[in-house]
Amino acid sequence: MKILVTGGAGYIGSFMVRKLKSDGHEVMILDNLSCGHKEAVEGFDLKVIDLVTEKEKVFSLFQTEKFDAVVHMASFIQMGESFINPSKYYKNNVIGFLNLLDVMVESNCKKLVLSSSAGVYGNPIKLPVEETDPKNPLNPYGETKYVMERMLEDYDSAYGVKFISLRYFNAAGAALDGSIGEAHPEESHLIPNIIIKALKNEEVEIFGNDYETTDGTCIRDYVHVLDLVDAHALALKSLEEKNESNVYNMGIGRGYSNKEVIQEVERFGNLKVNVKFGPRREGDANALFASNTKIKKVLGWNPKYDLTKIIETAFAWHKLHPNGYQK
Numbered sequence: 001m002k003i004l005v006t007g008g009a010g011y012i013g014s015f016m017v018r019k020l021k022s023d024g025h026e027v028m029i030l031d032n033l034s035c036g037h038k039e040a041v042e043g044f045d046l047k048v049i050d051l052v053t054e055k056e057k058v059f060s061l062f063q064t065e066k067f068d069a070v071v072h073m074a075s076f077i078q079m080g081e082s083f084i085n086p087s088k089y090y091k092n093n094v095i096g097f098l099n100l101l102d103v104m105v106e107s108n109c110k111k112l113v114l115s116s117s118a119g120v121y122g123n124p125i126k127l128p129v130e131e132t133d134p135k136n137p138l139n140p141y142g143e144t145k146y147v148m149e150r151m152l153e154d155y156d157s158a159y160g161v162k163f164i165s166l167r168y169f170n171a172a173g174a175a176l177d178g179s180i181g182e183a184h185p186e187e188s189h190l191i192p193n194i195i196i197k198a199l200k201n202e203e204v205e206i207f208g209n210d211y212e213t214t215d216g217t218c219i220r221d222y223v224h225v226l227d228l229v230d231a232h233a234l235a236l237k238s239l240e241e242k243n244e245s246n247v248y249n250m251g252i253g254r255g256y257s258n259k260e261v262i263q264e265v266e267r268f269g270n271l272k273v274n275v276k277f278g279p280r281r282e283g284d285a286n287a288l289f290a291s292n293t294k295i296k297k298v299l300g301w302n303p304k305y306d307l308t309k310i311i312e313t314a315f316a317w318h319k320l321h322p323n324g325y326q327k
């Protein structure tokens with residue numbers, strides 16, 4: 001297939017394009033480089049275009065390239081910032097997506113895989129969370145993902161856009177050889193933050209140790225980025241073969257508390273993490289981990305990597321690239 005990956009120069013996108021290429025697909029990247037890195041996708045066909053302000057360019061690209069499918073990863077992703085500046089999030093994530101979907105319909109490209117988020121669930125009513133459980137996002141970022149999912153249902157009913165929405169839990173880890181990895185401009189994710197700070201011997205702030213969990217810290221499900229991109233490849237295959245829309249959770253089905261993650265970093269890295277417990281952060285769920293029964297059964301997804309491998313690969317990446325992609 002000929003596939004466009006929006007946000008392909010970002011953390012997960014840089015793994016996605018490699019996976020698609022190695023599977024024999026033709027791949028192109030659309031990214032405005034607001035948070036992505038051209039160094040992460042050297043050798044790939046990168047179009048620097050903004051989905052919000054450059055709809056005409058997006059349209060021209062679709063007219064010329066005639067994509068078979070789109071993997072839509074372009075979004076702003078910081079939950080905390082989305083409270084301070086919700087306009088930035090709705091504009092980028094929702095209007096950008098609206099532009100993309102309209103261009104797709106006009107260009108008769110009607111298959112899409114969406115990077116959604118476990119953030120659509122908010123505080124779940126039960127664990128592990130199933131796809132049919134209530135959606136109550138706790139922050140504007142999660143809300144944008146839920147809006148995008150509902151837009152897809154309407155675009156499917158009205159225009160026949162078939163989609164697979166993948167609700168990622170926490171993506172983490174790096175390439176097995178440490179060559180590419182997580183490098184968000186403002187790192188808000190737990191694992192890279194702990195490792196980066198530990199390697200510099202700096203203090204790490206953990207938001208809250210008074211949650212209703214066994215050790216008081218939040219519980220999350222961490223999925224290796226390599227397993228995550230495998231799921232997208234399966235989703236694209238399923239869209240190609242069955243042309244049916246669906247929604248799947250993507251987590252390993254087990255939760256780790258922040259304290260457990262810290263212990264694993266300390267054990268693996270043979271170092272001490274300097275932790276400061278701060279107040280809870282608005283918009284954080286208590287505990288969140290996935291039921292992955294559906295994606296395993298229907299798409300045949302079989303995650304290979306555990307938390308130790310996530311930490312091992314992330315360590316290798318951060319040690320080799322202390323300044324991310326900057327020289």
Ligand SMILES: NC(=O)c1ccc[n+]([C@@H]2O[C@H](COP(=O)([O-])OP(=O)(O)OC[C@H]3O[C@@H](n4cnc5c(N)ncnc54)[C@H](O)[C@@H]3O)[C@@H](O)[C@H]2O)c1
Nearest residue numbers: 007010011012032033034035036051073074075115168171
């Ligand atoms: N990282 C996670 O743990 C996680 C969890 C759940 C969902 N997701 C979703 O996965 C996707 C990828 O996440 P990531 O961690 O790789 O983030 P990232 O910030 O590294 O990548 C996003 C990319 O999108 C690009 N982009 C943003 N707005 C754009 C626009 N208007 N036009 C063109 N390009 C634009 C950025 O430049 C960046 O390269 C996002 O949609 C995110 O919401 C990520």
